[in-house]
Amino acid sequence: MIKIRTKKKLGQHFLNNDDVAKKIISYHSNRKNVLEIGPGIGALTKFLVDEVDNLLLIEIDKDCILFLKKKYKHLNIIEDDVLNIEFNTLFNKNLSIISNLPYNISSQVFFKILENRDSIDEFTFLIQKEVAQRVCSESGNKTYGILSVLLQTYFDLENIFEIEPDKFNPPPKVFSSVVKGVRNSTKNIGVPFKLFKNTVKLAFQNRRKTLRNSLKALNLPKTFTSNSIFSKRAEQLDVKDFIWLSNEIKKNEP
Numbered sequence: 001m002i003k004i005r006t007k008k009k010l011g012q013h014f015l016n017n018d019d020v021a022k023k024i025i026s027y028h029s030n031r032k033n034v035l036e037i038g039p040g041i042g043a044l045t046k047f048l049v050d051e052v053d054n055l056l057l058i059e060i061d062k063d064c065i066l067f068l069k070k071k072y073k074h075l076n077i078i079e080d081d082v083l084n085i086e087f088n089t090l091f092n093k094n095l096s097i098i099s100n101l102p103y104n105i106s107s108q109v110f111f112k113i114l115e116n117r118d119s120i121d122e123f124t125f126l127i128q129k130e131v132a133q134r135v136c137s138e139s140g141n142k143t144y145g146i147l148s149v150l151l152q153t154y155f156d157l158e159n160i161f162e163i164e165p166d167k168f169n170p171p172p173k174v175f176s177s178v179v180k181g182v183r184n185s186t187k188n189i190g191v192p193f194k195l196f197k198n199t200v201k202l203a204f205q206n207r208r209k210t211l212r213n214s215l216k217a218l219n220l221p222k223t224f225t226s227n228s229i230f231s232k233r234a235e236q237l238d239v240k241d242f243i244w245l246s247n248e249i250k251k252n253e254p
């Protein structure tokens, strides 16, 4: 038996409860072409191996990789940092992703998912409770932000259930939640993703400013910025408003 010392800097909090692991997996619909990020010592993996066709793991920690390779001889493991990987190159087909995500990289993984959105059918993630609330938050809320808008544009999101710290070893300082996203039918929003992302980012850079102020750097014509939407703050705009705004910005580009 290999003994694994948990490494804080890799966000290692190993799930120690089989019922919770099974419950998380039960919410993930896809049973084919599944990527698991950060399998650790296999809390989710041990159930996924029997249920999933074409399971692929990506793990950065050498000790965990050794442990997994010993226990599961036939598993495919990518030994790398998930942030070095483009999800759309892993399978010839679309994939889905499941993970008890290292909390320190959850936002970066979400941005990666957005870049690869047309290859990803579904994701089920265990993340910090506050992050789960933020990504699922709707306009008008203080927690509504950049990732809420961008993810909700392309995925139907659901904040499914909460998990207490004592279900992990070592226990994290915060509560966790399981969030699920299912790719919706939105394909083309009329502008490149980069323009959309930059618009949303700029709008939220200072939440208290009206759009007229926060988008000043874009030098939009007065005829456009006199529209009443510019008197609103970013958190008052829903996903459709942001898509409309980005399309108008594209039209008004100097």
Ligand code: SAH
Binding pocket: 010, 011, 012, 013, 014, 015, 016, 037, 038, 039, 040, 041, 042, 043, 044, 058, 059, 060, 061, 064, 080, 081, 082, 083, 099, 100, 101, 102, 105
């Ligand atoms: N799935 C396991 C472990 C979760 S802890 C469980 O539920 O018990 C997070 C895991 O992600 C750890 O195994 C850690 O080594 C791994 N990890 C951390 N950063 C990573 C990265 N950048 N790329 C891939 N794996 C990473």
